[in-house]
Amino acid sequence: MTSSHGQMVRSISAASLIMMGSVLLSRVLGIVREMVLAGMGGTSAEMDAYVAAFLLPEFLNHLLAGGFMSITFIPLFQERLQQGDAPGAWRLFNNLLCAGTLVMALLVAAAWIFTPQLVALLGDRIGGASPAQVTRLTRIILPAQIFFYWGALLLAVQFAHQQFLLPALAPLLYNGGIILGGLFLGRWLGVEGFAWGVLVGALAGNALVQTLGLRRLRPPLTWVLDFRDAGLRRYVWLSLPLVLGLGMQFSNEMAFRIFGAPLGEGALASLNYALRIMWALVGLFGQAVGIASFPFLTRLAVSGRLGELNQVAAGVLRRLLLLVLPVSVVLMALAPEVVTVVFQRGRFTAQSAAQTAPVLQWYLAGAFAFAAMTIVTRCFYALQNTWLPMVACTAVALASLPLYAWFSRLWGAPGIALAGSLGALVQLTVLSWLWVRRHGSQTPWTPLGQGLWQALLAAATAGGMAFGVRSLLWSVDALATWKTSYSHALVGGLAGGAGLVAGGLVLWTLGAPEARQFLQKWLPKKA
Template sequence: MRWVKILGAVAVINVIARLLGFAREVVIGYQYGTTYVADSIITAFTVPNFIYLVVGGAITTAFISVYSKLAESKKQLFINNIWTILLIILSVLTVISIVFAEYFIHLLFSGLSGPSFQLTVHLYQVMAPSSLFLVIGMWLSGLWNIQGYYRLTAFATLVFNGVFLTFGAGLTGLFSTYSYAVGAVAGAFLMAFLLYTKWLKEQRPISFQIGLGPNRNEMWRFMKLALPILLGGATLQFYFLIQRIYASQLEEGIIASLNYASKMTQFPQAILMTSVTTVMYPLLSKAVGDNQNEKVSRIYQKGIRWLFILLVPATAFLMSYAKPIISVIFEYGQFDEQATARTYPLLQWLALSMLPLAMNTYITRFFYAKEQSYLPVFYSMLSVFGINIFIINMYIDQLGVYALAVGTIIATVTNMIFLMITATVKYRFTVGNPWEWSIYVLLASGLIVISKSVVASFDELLMLACGGLLTAVFILVGLRLFK
């Protein structure tokens, strides 16, 4: 019962934190629409956010894996070593990125020019320290999670998003567009500061210690673990980074439109994916540890079934109701009808990648549980940097920005197929008998698409409410019927 309450509290805090992050995008749209200013704000934060999620996630995951197996006598030294290495490397990289920001931004986003390029460079120079604080904050969150303080770490993320939003929106009059750069640094610093000061009060102090002492082997294990985790866990962020790199070569406002559409697909995917993983991962870990292969296979089937029931109707809803979704949520202030017309078709295309992205994340966990990380990493790298980029380069002249979505869709579906075939051949994991629930999913999705024409004459807000309620009912009934 205690764990149910903890998970419930963490889920609520995480949803609020995500809502604050989403609200930040809405406010940027309100203030700057799809102008080059919005492009610059979004582009400038792309790199710190990428480092936070990818590098911070890999370091934290590898750290927890090694730390949890250490003898008590070695744990504090290991903490000190990682703390020291992170501070030194991240501080040096931060200084370098500030000094050479112009070269760095040009290297990644060569399509930016004129005012957009200069503003992005200046915003990034202010934002760059947020990478240091974000990675430190994520690593400290890992430390606290080992101790069982899940609510504290979830609250720290909420602090980051809350401060980022408050400073960005509230200090625009004082700092103009730089309010978001200041907000990113302030939010990241306060997140890390909260976790660090709390650790000093309740745990042993963390010292600056360069010598590895008896932990040389553990540090080597840590580095060997971090690299495949980094590559495997970065798949989603690599897609977004590549999209923005290519979008920078297109007309003004495309980066902003792509960002708004992406956020609309990320939010339901993250919430629904979390619902599955929160239930499935503990069961998976225990079953693999107990060598219960049949149970692992059943968990695999159930998770895939749930993902289809959750995400296929959600995809149908986003594709059918894309225009009123963008209009109702974003069309205020500087975000006008033209911005909506530019953004909602991207949402329709990107919605098709929700299911394969979630499936890839889910199936990959089974390989990790079996301590087979290299195959999913290879598939991810082949899909992201091979198939995805090949498709984009082939069709960008004809399709423009839509080539970015097509590349993502084809690459993620291919990755999913590779993973499912390998899981079947290597571990005998199958989807079982999918006919009943697949028919239900297709029928529900078809009715959601048809419902759009039925409510087309309604006010946009009422139209969304009807479509959203219908989608929620189909999802809940499906989960109940095929649990």
């Protein structure tokens, strides 16, 4: 890797650290949200109703590609800016804002009217929940999708200008709204209080605050509603495969609801809790790095510098591999402690923790694949190629459906988590092969092969050390009889710390430059 490429990777790493800090705060708040939900709802039928109520709203958000706005909008926006066509870039923004709002409002209104009929079509896919309760909660959450669409566009235009501060507040305010809704309204409304918190949090974090970021850019805002505009048509063409396809996160969110509901009361809730923890890890590393690196990758792609794009992606993926794999294995070894400390209070009992921990372990088995996919897919998206990765991912997701059905019958909820992790690993493998095949020897995967054995050895050492220390500590009579959240936190903290130190020392010994650069920042410098 040349010095300029290394400098760009370091720049991405610096931006990633900023995003990791903000994502860490939002993920911590997200875990607090799940803790409050677990304390009030446990793994009850009422909690199943809350989880099921997101099915229709999330489908609408997916239908309008709200979750993919940055992926499709940023390359188009930056392309116009680099061509010196700033008016054209902002015209595209205005047209997307007006046209998308109109379409989303019509979809939300139709879904709100026909919610009972749509919930009835789900049948036993709502678990042990009451259809009437799912209908009411769904209708409360539905209007939030308009705010999410606004937020997606406002965040995308700020990311295109490498402004991350106010976008980082969106998930904080959203999760804060849910928590406050549950705490202040839950006493009278139960889980419905959380649903009202979803609506308020979406308005505050994705609409109101993000307008402040838009004002800082001083855009020429005008009313534009032109469905024949070439830029809008290009956006639709790039977004269409993301809407029609089954992406990594969307397919997992849908799969656990579809195959988890028939497993009985509490299965949906335990899958949801475990998936939130796994997404927290993926979000902290994969999402943060993906958000920070995408503007850099897009600029290289727009400039036609594919070789540099490959080398930058190589450095990013290698660092991700060496970091996520050992951490995820340590968390697998300590899954019972993690679930107990995070969730066990109120109606979330020791039995609920025992039900959720194995689900978390199997989701964590695929954590690196989930995280790496956020980078690999962005390599394609930077080239404005959304069709190939989504066709490949959809094919893998559809092929995985029999696996979900089979594993859920064999092992219940943990089987669903295992099927999801295997699917993510296959998706990553297929997309990597496609990239190599299309772009020849200029690929970002060579450093991954060089670092894979280092990461695997570090992960095995870290996981083994964590599990060994955990077993040793629980053999102490005082800890074994004092089984509270505090004892689990003590055991998890000591065992996890020992595991991570052991894994880090392995990487240091094997000469991984990333480990040496990290440790040298903390070691005292020689005089």
